Amino acid sequence: MLPSVKKSDSELYEIVAEEFTRQRTGIEMIASESYVPVEVLELQGSILTNKTLEGFPGNRYHAGHKAIDKMEILGIERAKALFGAEYANIQALSGSNANHSVYAAILEPGDTVLGMRLDQGGHLTHGSKVNFSGRVYNFISYGVSKETETIDYAEVERLAKEHAPKLIVAGGSSYPRVIDYEHISDIAKSVNAYFMVDMAHIAGLVAAKLIPSPVPYADFVTSTTTKTLSGARGGFVLCKAAFGKKLDKATFPGVQGSMHPQVMAAKAFTFKRAMTEEYRACMAQVIRNAQKLAQVLGTYGFRVVTGGTDNHLLILDLRPKNLTGAQFENALESVGITVNKNMIPFDPQKPLVTSGVRIGTTAVTSRGMKENEMGLIANMMKTVADNIDNAQIMEKVAKDVLELSSRFPLYEGYFE
């Protein structure tokens, strides 16, 4: 692994090696994570990183752009084909930047926007006060219904009528259910607002046509190529053709400078891979695994928020186990299972404590794990929750984690 780095910077090499050991020996269940194919590792580390370019194919500010133009056009065409979109921009350095680009394309500072509450499933860039979006624009938040824990569409409509937003944002980081895009699109139309969907988490499931696509309903769709798309660490935006020029201008020079061609090439590969049958089958298994995990954990005395999941993630309410999210996250990490603490709807705890955890199945599924392994993992989670102060039992679970991960090798042979 990294033979040149090993020779010239052993300190850094050891840090990467430590992280690789963690990834290889642990059970990764953070819902935003996946293991990228080696092609993505190669492209992101390729000589394309040497090229500085601003602008877009046919309209550059530096010479020497012929090959990179071909790569960007290929990536754009693949993104459009994969999602059936009229227009694509693949320059966003991250999912957050993708969102800021759309805001910059259609909003003025102070404009009113409707977005989902961060503590009920939204994302920081959907108007949180600690994020640039919440400081520049007048975000009004909608949330979920207390009874069903699913989006309160009546509230979305009421707030839209009351505040006449210029934009409505849907999508989020910890929402386990399918969103009714048509319904929100109708609400947006009724108040003459733009409609944007942030599909960062679920883009892979949308690409595999396993859950509904927001593309036919939204003016703009933003995403990362990480998470379920399981690829490059960056973002992209899809939109109706009529908004293409505005979007490009907002991306560069609006919110970004020169592009990252090495990552854009990895995105282009990510889109191609997402068209394969093998990838689709993996995404179908991701959902089956999440549903299996939710079902078994429910029988073990955890409360599953919304009662289950339609996608790759589930939110566990830990109050029946008398645990906080922070306690459970730490306890699971100590045995080699990685999850993150997460607010549950109407959570009485603070964000750094929380009453819940978010669990995702993309990474473990890409290692080959199926329903049977989800049963084993659910059992380990239950054992940890019920024996958090019993060092002997925790040690035994840590051994079980090692045994399970060793049966599903990661990047075998690639780093030898």
Ligand SMILES: Cc1ncc(COP(=O)(O)O)c(C=O)c1O
């Ligand atoms: C819904 C959603 N949008 C945007 C982002 C931001 O992506 P990035 O971390 O690449 O900026 C995330 C990341 O967690 C997300 O969950």
